[in-house]
Amino acid sequence: MLLNLVKLVARIYFKTCYNFKVEGLENIPQTGALIIAGNHLSNADPPAIGAFAGLVRDSRFVAKKELFAVPGLGWFFRHCQYIPVDRARTIGDFGALKEVVNALEQGQSVVMFPEGTRSKTGKPQKPKSGIGFLVYKTGAPVLPVKIEGTFGWPWVRKIRVKFGTVMTLQKDETLEPKAQYKQFANQIMDQINSIHI
Numbered sequence: 720m721l722l723n724l725v726k727l728v729a730r731i732y733f734k735t736c737y738n739f740k741v742e743g744l745e746n747i748p749q750t751g752a753l754i755i756a757g758n759h760l761s762n763a764d765p766p767a768i769g770a771f772a773g774l775v776r777d778s779r780f781v782a783k784k785e786l787f788a789v790p791g792l793g794w795f796f797r798h799c800q801y802i803p804v805d806r807a808r809t810i811g812d813f814g815a816l817k818e819v820v821n822a823l824e825q826g827q828s829v830v831m832f833p834e835g836t837r838s839k840t841g842k843p844q845k846p847k848s849g850i851g852f853l854v855y856k857t858g859a860p861v862l863p864v865k866i867e868g869t870f871g872w873p874w875v876r877k878i879r880v881k882f883g884t885v886m887t888l889q890k891d892e893t894l895e896p897k898a899q900y901k902q903f904a905n906q907i908m909d910q911i912n913s914i915h916i
Contacts, residue, residue, distance in 0.1 A: 722777065722799055729770035733878065742916075743864075743882030747775040752823040752859040755882075756850060758911050759832035760841060761872040767880050768830055768864060778828040781819060783836075806835060816849060823857040833908050841870035846908040851900030854907075860885045861907055865914035879916045886910055 733739040747755075755778060757768055765780055772778060780796075784803035787793040796803075802822070804815040822829050833846035854861060862885050868878040888903050 721795075722773075725795070726770045726773045729766045733767060733770065736873075737868075737875070738877040739880075740878075741771045741880045741882075744771060744775055746882045746884050747772055747862060748860070748885060749776055750826065752826050752857060753778075753828040753885075754823070754850065754853065754859050754861045755828060755830045755864055756833050756861050756907050756911060757830070757864040757866055758843060758908075759834050759837045760866060760870040761837060763869045763872040763878070764832070764837075764866050765830065767866060767869065767878065771880060772828075772830070772864075772882070776828055778830045779822055781815065781829065781831040802829070816852065819853055820856055823853065823859045833904055833911070838870070843908065843912050846904040848897070848900040848904050850907060851903035854888050854903050855890065855896060855899055858887075860887050861910075862886075863907060863911040863914060865911050865916060867916050881914050881916050883910060883914045 755768065755772060757764060765782070769778060769780065779799070780801045781804050782796060782801050784805050787796055787803050802815055802818045805812040819829055831850060833850045834844040835847040838844050853859065863883040865881050865883070866879070868875055886907070888906065891899055894902070
């Protein structure tokens, strides 16, 4: 009930305070394992995705662990079973990856940002290979979503969110797994960036 209230408030906020438009909600699978992968321009991106994707189904978010220490926000994140990730780990946070794998194996939806952090310039960044590992490990389909207009939030006016079409990735037996992780991650990021808004 709390999550539904937060989503409602977020939708009202975006629709009232901004020239806001969302497209492609019909592309969100209603059931089954799913990774929703988006570009990352500002702190407005997670609620902009979650509030509207939540009209179809709820998702767990992968979020930097520092946010879990923020009073109130941390409690809400834990209440919603968001997954903390330690971005300082140079070879990846295997605990976080394991938790995402478990969520996907249970047929849940997980929202994550392949770039791993917000863009400091508003331009696309190279993705981390973690999302490629998750797809390789679980076979979960990926739904790319592109956000425009949130760079510089809250001092922006026009925000667009568009969900693309589900993509599935086939394993290439001629490549080493680690090479495939990177390749998959790049394909997902390319798909996000190619969405026309």
